[in-house]
Amino acid sequence: MSNPERRQTWSPDTYQENARFVSDLGNAALNWLAPQKGERILDLGCGDGALTKKIEQAGASVTGVDASEELLARAAERGLDVRRMDGHQLSFKHEFDAVFSNAALHWMLKPLDVIEGVRQALKPGGRFVGEFGGHGNVSSIITAMRAAARIHGGDEDLAGPWFYPTVDEYSDLLVSRGFEVRRISLIPRPTPLKTGMRGWLMTFRKPFFEQFDDAHQAEVLDEVELLLANSLRDSKGNWTADYMRLRFEARLGK
Numbered sequence: 553m554s555n556p557e558r559r560q561t562w563s564p565d566t567y568q569e570n571a572r573f574v575s576d577l578g579n580a581a582l583n584w585l586a587p588q589k590g591e592r593i594l595d596l597g598c599g600d601g602a603l604t605k606k607i608e609q610a611g612a613s614v615t616g617v618d619a620s621e622e623l624l625a626r627a628a629e630r631g632l633d634v635r636r637m638d639g640h641q642l643s644f645k646h647e648f649d650a651v652f653s654n655a656a657l658h659w660m661l662k663p664l665d666v667i668e669g670v671r672q673a674l675k676p677g678g679r680f681v682g683e684f685g686g687h688g689n690v691s692s693i694i695t696a697m698r699a700a701a702r703i704h705g706g707d708e709d710l711a712g713p714w715f716y717p718t719v720d721e722y723s724d725l726l727v728s729r730g731f732e733v734r735r736i737s738l739i740p741r742p743t744p745l746k747t748g749m750r751g752w753l754m755t756f757r758k759p760f761f762e763q764f765d766d767a768h769q770a771e772v773l774d775e776v777e778l779l780l781a782n783s784l785r786d787s788k789g790n791w792t793a794d795y796m797r798l799r800f801e802a803r804l805g806k
């Protein structure tokens with residue numbers, strides 16, 4: 553077994569090719585945000601800035617933060633105001649009318665630290681609107697990676713290090729930090745993978761495969777695909793991932 557770099561890293565080109573759907577499918581969350589002209593909005597986990605740009609185009613003044621320097625460089629090329637920041641350590645003080653987040657909160661494993669940082673970033677009466685992976689998200693894919701780790705002698709815990717809460721769990725966390733939950737839903741969203749399961753696995757779960765040496769990696773990838781084919785691949789060879797989204801709007805009191 554090789555000595556893997558366990559941190560998730562992002563290549564903007566791979567991301568563009570295999571994960572464009574992340575922002576393409578973010579419009580529902582954006583509709584819940586309903587950005588207004590003149591508002592100041594923080595995009596938490598802005599990635600390459602595709603949705604951040606849409607918020608700006610709605611007339612709001614937007615700042616994006618993300619932990620990935622590589623994706624932020626792409627966002628900066630769009631002319632956006634972006635900063636590198638860990639979502640657990642937001643440093644803003646009562647500056648924003650709204651904090652928005654799409655497909656990022658499930659990467660942040662200490663949700664109370666995140667929600668506390670959002671609370672402090674918001675003005676009184678401000679709103680926190682977002683969408684991320686909810687309970688059951690990509691559960692078949694995680695199970696297949698875990699099974700492949702058992703078969704090939706790998707570390708199963710590298711299969712899925714994500715935070716996928718239920719509606720009740722996330723509502724409780726928001727309420728515990730002073731938010732009123734206006735609406736929240738867990739929404740199944742089967743997601744076609746235009747570049748297949750391999751593209752998804754190598755974009756989003758590289759550290760799992762990097763624990764194996766090169767020759768063994770290909771075998772483990774084959775194993776995961778084989779385990780998933782019955783449930784996530786159709787007769788024409790098209791792959792669909794079993795996404796579940798948790799979408800919410802919460803507000804602070806004035």
Ligand code: BEZ
Binds near residue numbers: 658756
């Ligand atoms: C998601 O958006 O749900 C997701 C993205 C990458 C890895 C796992 C989940």
